[in-house]
Amino acid sequence: MALQELNFSFKPEKNFTSFAPEWFHSGVVGSGDMEVLMEHKKQDGKVTVKVVTPVTGFDQVWEKVLAKFVAETKIGNLHMEINDNNATPFIVHMRLKQALFEAKGDVES
Amino acid sequence: MGMTMLGKGRKAISMILDEGSFVEGKIDEYTLPDIGPGAVIGTGSLKGRKIAVIANDAMVRNPRFPVVYSGVIGMEEAYKMATTVYKMIELDKDKPQGEKRPLVLIVDTPGNGPGKVEELFGMNKATGAYQLSLAEARQHGHPIVAMIIGRAISGAFLCHGLQADHILSLSEEFQTMIHVMPLAGIARITKRDIESLTELSKTNPVFASGAGFFYKLGGLEELVNSVDDMKDTIDRHITEIYKCNAEGNSEKCRPSPFPSPSVLKYTPLLPWQTHHTYDV
Amino acid sequence: MRKWEEMQERSFYESTARERAINLVDKGTFTELLAPIDKMTSPHLPILGEAVSFDDGVVTGVGKIGKRPVFVISQEGRFIGGAVGEVHGAKMVATFRLAQQSYEKIKEKYPNDYESRIPAVVISFETGGVRLHEANAGLLAHAEVMEQIQHCRGKIPVIGLVGSKVGCFGGMGFVVVATDMVIMSDRGRIGLTGPEVIEEAMGKKEFDASDKSLIYRITGGKHKYIMRDAAYLVKDTIGDFHKQVAEALKMSYDEVQSHRCIGSLKLVEEQLELVKIAAENNFKDATDVWAYFGNKKSDQIQDQFYDEFIREAKRRPRR
Incomplete structure (x- = not known):
C-alpha cells in the first residue's frame, strides 16, 4: 500500500548544457498530474531522478520517458524529484519540458 | 461492558456538580435566551x-430547527453557548487571575446542524463564534475543562471541546466516540480496506478513531475509567490549569500534540514551542 | 512563471495556489517560506499509499503591500481537495506565529509610527476542511488555527479570500468567518456541511444534493455578500483581490474589525437576530432570503453580471 520510490540515473548527451538555476519547481500534484523539483547538481553531467508515485509496475515506462527527456533536451548536471499522482507518460513528458523551459525563462528575466 | 453515559448529559451534570447546586439557564443575574x-x-x-x-x-429536539436533535449543536445552541462564555468573561472581568471562574464542558454531540437553513444562515458562524469565545476566555485566564462522556465528533467537537485547556474522556468501555469520521467512512473515502487501516492505526494514531487513539496522540489529557471519578478528575485539572496560568505558562496549560515530532523535524524552519511527545 | 502584470488580469479561480500567493502582494515582493525546495511532505500519506506534495497543499510566505508586510497562506485545491493535514496545518499556524513575531519587532523598532507598518495575514482558502488520511492531526490543526486568529485580535488584521474552485468547506468554513474580513468573488463558495450529508439529514425532497444551482445559490459569493458574511465581492481576477486587500490595508484597524461577523457578544447577539428570522420564516431557497432583505428581482440575481449585482443588491442591514 505504501508509496513507492524509483531512482534513475542517466548519462548526459555529449554536448549537454548544465542546468543553471539553483532550483526550480513546477506543477501541482493534482489527480492525473505531477510536480517536479529541478536542482542544479554537479555530477559529471549526469541527470538523476527520484520519482515518488502511488502507481506500481511502471518502472520501465518511467525510465523510457525520462531517458527521452534527457536525450531531447540535452540537459545535464540536474537532479529531479517528481511527486506523481497517476500522470500519463504524455503528461510527464510535457510537464518536464514545460518546467525546463520555464526554469530557463526564469534565469533570463 | 461498563455503563454508558451516551445521551445522559443531564445526569452527568448531577454527577459532576455538588448536589443541588446546579442553576440552569442563568449566569448569576443574567438570564440566558430561551433557545x-x-x-x-x-x-x-x-x-x-x-x-x-x-x-x-x-434527549430533546429543537422545535424550530428539525435537523437539531440527539445532541446536535445547531445555530441556537452554539450561539447560546458563545453567549454564556462572553457573559462569564464580562462578569469576571474585574476578578484577579486565579479567580476567573472555570468552564466545564460536558461533551456528547454527534455534529453541527446539517440543514439547508443552517447553511443559508451560517452554521459555520455559530460554531466559529463559540470557538472564538472559548479561546478568548482562556486568554483571560478562565480554566476550561472538557469532559467527553459520549460522542465528540468532528466540527461539533471542534467547537465543544477542542478549545479547552484540558480534554478528558471516559474510556472506550463507556462507548465514547472521538473522531472526524468512523474508520469505515475513512476507508471508503481514502479507498483503503478497513482491515489494513485498522492495522495501520495501531502504529499511527493520526487517523484512527476512538478515545484510546486520541489519548495516544496526546489530544486527551487523561482517560477516566469510572464515572464516579469524573468529579475529582475535573477538579484536579482545574487546579492544575490555575497553577499553570499563575506561573505564566498558559501555553503549557494547553499542551497540544500538534504538530507531532515527525513534523517537528522541520523545527529550524518553524517558530514552534512544543510540550508534548507521541506516547506510542 | 508569467509576469506579475499579466497575472493581475488572470482568473483567481483558475490559478494555482502559488500563482495566487505570489501575485496577491506587490510585484516582486513575495518570499515563499517552506518552499518546495524544503521538501516538507506529509509523513502520513506515504503509509497510506497516497501521493505527496512538496508543499503539502499550501503555499506560505511573506510579501509586501505598500509598507505593510503581508503574510500569505494559500491553499491548493488540486492536491487532495486542499484538505488540511498535519504539515499543511503546521505551516498555517507557523505563518500566524511569524506574523505575530513580526508585529512585536515592528512595534519595537517604530514605537511612534508602527500603525502604518503592522503586518497582516491573508489566507486564500481552497479546502474541504480536515484531511481524512490524517484526520486527528487535521482536527487539532483547525483548533490551533482558530486560536491563532484569536491571538491576532487587537493587533494584526486577518483577511480571508474565497474565490477558488474548491471553495471553503468543512472546518475551514468556520475558520474563514472567524477572520476580520472576508473577500469573495461570485464564484467563491463557503459552507460547513457537505451537500450529500444535508440530503441525508433532510431527505431529497427538501434538499437535492445533485442540484448544483441550488448549492451555488446557498454557498456562493452573492449570497454571502447579501448576508454580509463576505464584506466585499470582487471580480474574478487576482488583481481585483489584490486591490481589495490593498484597500483594506489602508483602513484603520477598527474599520477592518467592523467587518467581522463573529467574535464578540455584540456580534453574537446580532447573529442571533438572524437566527430568529430563520426560525420565523420558512425559507426554502437563498432567493427567499434575498427577497426578505428587499431584493425585488431575487430570482434574477444568480444570473446578474457583477456590476449590475453590486449596483442593485440589497444587503442585510447591520444593527
Whole structure:
C-alpha cells in the first residue's frame, strides 16, 4: 500500500548544457498530474531522478520517458524529484519540458 | 461492558456538580435566551468551587430547527453557548487571575446542524463564534475543562471541546466516540480496506478513531475509567490549569500534540514551542 | 512563471495556489517560506499509499503591500481537495506565529509610527476542511488555527479570500468567518456541511444534493455578500483581490474589525437576530432570503453580471 520510490540515473548527451538555476519547481500534484523539483547538481553531467508515485509496475515506462527527456533536451548536471499522482507518460513528458523551459525563462528575466 | 453515559448529559451534570447546586439557564443575574434546548447551561459548584457548565442534552429536539436533535449543536445552541462564555468573561472581568471562574464542558454531540437553513444562515458562524469565545476566555485566564462522556465528533467537537485547556474522556468501555469520521467512512473515502487501516492505526494514531487513539496522540489529557471519578478528575485539572496560568505558562496549560515530532523535524524552519511527545 | 502584470488580469479561480500567493502582494515582493525546495511532505500519506506534495497543499510566505508586510497562506485545491493535514496545518499556524513575531519587532523598532507598518495575514482558502488520511492531526490543526486568529485580535488584521474552485468547506468554513474580513468573488463558495450529508439529514425532497444551482445559490459569493458574511465581492481576477486587500490595508484597524461577523457578544447577539428570522420564516431557497432583505428581482440575481449585482443588491442591514 505504501508509496513507492524509483531512482534513475542517466548519462548526459555529449554536448549537454548544465542546468543553471539553483532550483526550480513546477506543477501541482493534482489527480492525473505531477510536480517536479529541478536542482542544479554537479555530477559529471549526469541527470538523476527520484520519482515518488502511488502507481506500481511502471518502472520501465518511467525510465523510457525520462531517458527521452534527457536525450531531447540535452540537459545535464540536474537532479529531479517528481511527486506523481497517476500522470500519463504524455503528461510527464510535457510537464518536464514545460518546467525546463520555464526554469530557463526564469534565469533570463 | 461498563455503563454508558451516551445521551445522559443531564445526569452527568448531577454527577459532576455538588448536589443541588446546579442553576440552569442563568449566569448569576443574567438570564440566558430561551433557545437551543439541546444546550444545557448554568452555574453551580464543583467541590465547592463556583463554575459554569455547558452540556449537551441528547434527549430533546429543537422545535424550530428539525435537523437539531440527539445532541446536535445547531445555530441556537452554539450561539447560546458563545453567549454564556462572553457573559462569564464580562462578569469576571474585574476578578484577579486565579479567580476567573472555570468552564466545564460536558461533551456528547454527534455534529453541527446539517440543514439547508443552517447553511443559508451560517452554521459555520455559530460554531466559529463559540470557538472564538472559548479561546478568548482562556486568554483571560478562565480554566476550561472538557469532559467527553459520549460522542465528540468532528466540527461539533471542534467547537465543544477542542478549545479547552484540558480534554478528558471516559474510556472506550463507556462507548465514547472521538473522531472526524468512523474508520469505515475513512476507508471508503481514502479507498483503503478497513482491515489494513485498522492495522495501520495501531502504529499511527493520526487517523484512527476512538478515545484510546486520541489519548495516544496526546489530544486527551487523561482517560477516566469510572464515572464516579469524573468529579475529582475535573477538579484536579482545574487546579492544575490555575497553577499553570499563575506561573505564566498558559501555553503549557494547553499542551497540544500538534504538530507531532515527525513534523517537528522541520523545527529550524518553524517558530514552534512544543510540550508534548507521541506516547506510542 | 508569467509576469506579475499579466497575472493581475488572470482568473483567481483558475490559478494555482502559488500563482495566487505570489501575485496577491506587490510585484516582486513575495518570499515563499517552506518552499518546495524544503521538501516538507506529509509523513502520513506515504503509509497510506497516497501521493505527496512538496508543499503539502499550501503555499506560505511573506510579501509586501505598500509598507505593510503581508503574510500569505494559500491553499491548493488540486492536491487532495486542499484538505488540511498535519504539515499543511503546521505551516498555517507557523505563518500566524511569524506574523505575530513580526508585529512585536515592528512595534519595537517604530514605537511612534508602527500603525502604518503592522503586518497582516491573508489566507486564500481552497479546502474541504480536515484531511481524512490524517484526520486527528487535521482536527487539532483547525483548533490551533482558530486560536491563532484569536491571538491576532487587537493587533494584526486577518483577511480571508474565497474565490477558488474548491471553495471553503468543512472546518475551514468556520475558520474563514472567524477572520476580520472576508473577500469573495461570485464564484467563491463557503459552507460547513457537505451537500450529500444535508440530503441525508433532510431527505431529497427538501434538499437535492445533485442540484448544483441550488448549492451555488446557498454557498456562493452573492449570497454571502447579501448576508454580509463576505464584506466585499470582487471580480474574478487576482488583481481585483489584490486591490481589495490593498484597500483594506489602508483602513484603520477598527474599520477592518467592523467587518467581522463573529467574535464578540455584540456580534453574537446580532447573529442571533438572524437566527430568529430563520426560525420565523420558512425559507426554502437563498432567493427567499434575498427577497426578505428587499431584493425585488431575487430570482434574477444568480444570473446578474457583477456590476449590475453590486449596483442593485440589497444587503442585510447591520444593527
